Amino acid sequence: MQAYRTISEKGTAAYEIQKSKFYAYTAPAATEEQAREFVAAIKKKHFDARHNCSAWVLGADSSQQKSNDDGEPGGTAGNPILEAIKQHGLTNIVVVVTRYFGGIKLGAGGLIRAYSHIATLGLEATPQVEIKPVCLMAAELDYTMLGTVENWIRSEGLRAAPAEYLDKVTVKLLIEPQDVEKIRTNLINLTAARCHITVAEPEYMAVPAEA
Template sequence: MGDYRLLYRGGTGEIVEKKSRFIADVTPIASEEEALAFIEGVRKKYWDARHHCFAYVAGPKDELMRFSDDGEPSGTAGRPILDVLTGSGLHNCLIIVTRYFGGTLLGTGGLVRAYTAAAKEGIANSTVMEVIPASRTRLHMDYTDLGKVQYILSEDGIVTEQTEYAEGVDLTVLLPTDTAEREIKKLVNATSARISVTDGGEVRFGMDGGQPVIFEGGLC
């Protein structure tokens, strides 16, 4: 699996079009059961709304894909929401857009634009993470080489997960799989082979607030 866009935390967005309110709730899901339970929860929360239109995808290759217009004219709600979802590159994700009718008909084009805009607003208010396959690598070095190694790692945008100080220094770093071998050669050359490198295995990681989040299991 290459780089993977993951909805790490859901969010809510809202737009108003000709007094109609469109409220988008976005959430990560791992199964159809989770999706249906979330939809039911939103229906209960906004029990007095006219429409609850949704789309969701789940599975390693988006095998599960569903959408619903929930009473809106065919093709004006569920499909546009699904297009936003698939266009975003997100996986294992559900968007449900609740509409409170404002008294003015929007027409098919207006509905498509409104549901599209609401879905995008929901994603914009969520936490989306780029998940990167990487080698979790332990680097051991003398203190004299620490500054040089840290400079190279910083220059190349390498994430340091942990730093331990003892007789020497141990850095646990996350080397993107496609550049790991090249990065290690660079560090070995820069320290005249004084650095010790231990492969800690393959992981996937993303960044949340400047901190790495590790995914050691599969991404469903």
């Protein structure tokens, strides 16, 4: 499992140059089917537009990539959109750019710049998240040690899930796989080995993306 960056919701942006109007639409997409459905939905929304160009990148390793010029000269629309996605380091995302032709030709270079710019505007207007593999670490301990452990969690800046309060308290931490052994050792030392620790297999979790 590897970490990757994606978007957390849909986004939009608009741009006008030489009377041509461009509209960018972004959406999360985990599969090619989801990406195709989003493209189809935008084409239906803008059925009267001359072009609805698109690109998507899928997979934690960004291995699935596709672009479509939708009638624009080859390489002037879909590929600039795709490059904008890649430059932002995003995956599991689809971007559609709708163009209403304003009667003035932009030329190949102008089209590339316009589609790249509007795609970038759309991406920058969309909230991003980091998807990271995280292990749930549960530490069962006596209530007498809870204050000490909670202070340690805050001082270390660790992410915690809601604790479970029964005969003993079970503190739950969300730990990246490479940090599991270090955190386990620290907990054992902190409690003088008076805690029972279990660690679940890693699962993907979304966290706010760093700028």
